[in-house]
Structure formats: C-alpha cells, structure tokens
Amino acid sequence: MDENGFWLLIENCGPGVPDPDAEHLAATLVARLAAGPLSEVxxxxxxxxxxxxxxxxxxxGRDLSGDAFLYTRAAVVAAGREAYKRVRGDPADFVPYATGLVWAESLIYVPDRAYEQITGEEWxxxxxYSYESASNAAGWAD
Structure with missing residues (x-):
C-alpha cells in the first residue's frame, strides 16, 4: 500500500456523515483490510x-495528555487527507479537534483487529515510526 492508497482507503471507508469517534470508519476499514492480503494490513x-x-x-499537543493527544491526532487522520493537509500546514487548524474532544481511538486498533481476523492471532x-505521543523527538525539540 502506498500513501495514496492509504488515504483513498480512509476516504472510501468513511461513513459520509460526521463520525465523532470513528467507530464506523474503523469497522469498515477492518472489514476491508481483513478481506485482503496481510501485506495491505x-x-x-x-x-x-x-x-x-x-x-x-x-x-x-502541548496542552493535551498523552492519550488525548494520540486520539485527537487519530481524529485528524480519520477526517481524511485534505483535513490532514490543512492541519499539517497550520497548527491552528488542529485546535477544533483538540477542543472539541473528537477522538478516534478506534482507528489506532484497525491494523491489529484486521491482522487477528486474518491470522487468528494477536499482532x-x-x-x-512510533505513533505514541512525544515519540517524535524532533517535533518536541526546543
């Protein structure tokens, strides 16, 4: 899977209406990935x-706890490529995600759930790259 394929999958699996906790997106992504080869997962x-x-x-993330920051970043990804680009281009565009408490924790577990459906084993x-909060040392440097 290339980057374009990743974003297309996110966009094609979205519910088409606001999905505040990304549950629909996550469930659809798991089903789609579990139906394909393990390499896609x-x-x-x-x-x-x-x-x-x-x-x-x-x-x-300066004012968020580690978990809140992770799940908020996941919400930005769940919002799709264009939202992600906007936030990357202007940190002020991250604020509505952080202050609205729009989390997408379920997105984090999509690969694990799809892997388990394919193999029957935990992954x-x-x-x-680590997605854990504050793992990007360069992003947190003074």
Whole structure:
C-alpha cells in the first residue's frame, strides 16, 4: 500500500456523515483490510503510524495528555487527507479537534483487529515510526 492508497482507503471507508469517534470508519476499514492480503494490513499500519508521527509535535499537543493527544491526532487522520493537509500546514487548524474532544481511538486498533481476523492471532506489531505521543523527538525539540 502506498500513501495514496492509504488515504483513498480512509476516504472510501468513511461513513459520509460526521463520525465523532470513528467507530464506523474503523469497522469498515477492518472489514476491508481483513478481506485482503496481510501485506495491505501491514502497509496500512505503516502509513497510519507515519501520519500520526508527523502530527506528533509540540505546537499541536502541548496542552493535551498523552492519550488525548494520540486520539485527537487519530481524529485528524480519520477526517481524511485534505483535513490532514490543512492541519499539517497550520497548527491552528488542529485546535477544533483538540477542543472539541473528537477522538478516534478506534482507528489506532484497525491494523491489529484486521491482522487477528486474518491470522487468528494477536499482532505484536512494530512499525517503522512510533505513533505514541512525544515519540517524535524532533517535533518536541526546543
């Protein structure tokens, strides 16, 4: 899966109406990924981690707890490519996600759930980039 495929999958699996906790998106993504090859699950996990890592910056998360910051970043990703680009281009566009408490925790677990459906086993996955809050040292440097 390339970056374009990642964003197309996010957009094609969205409910078309506001989905404040991204439950519909997550369930649809799991079903779609679990119906395909394991390589797609791995590719999705890598692109999700990269997208979250790129938002892991002081200017976005300085006033949020670690979990709140992670789930808020996931909400930005769940909103799609254009919303993600806007937020990356202007940290002020992150504020409505952070102050509205629009979280998308369920998006974080999509690769794990799809992997388990395909293999019947838990996935002790590691991705190239960590999506955990404050893992992007360069993004938090003074």
């Amino acid at each position: 791995i590719g999705f996990a890598e692109h999700l981690a990269w997208a979250l890592y790129r938002l892991d910056r002081r200017e976005y 002790g996955r590691n991705t190239r």
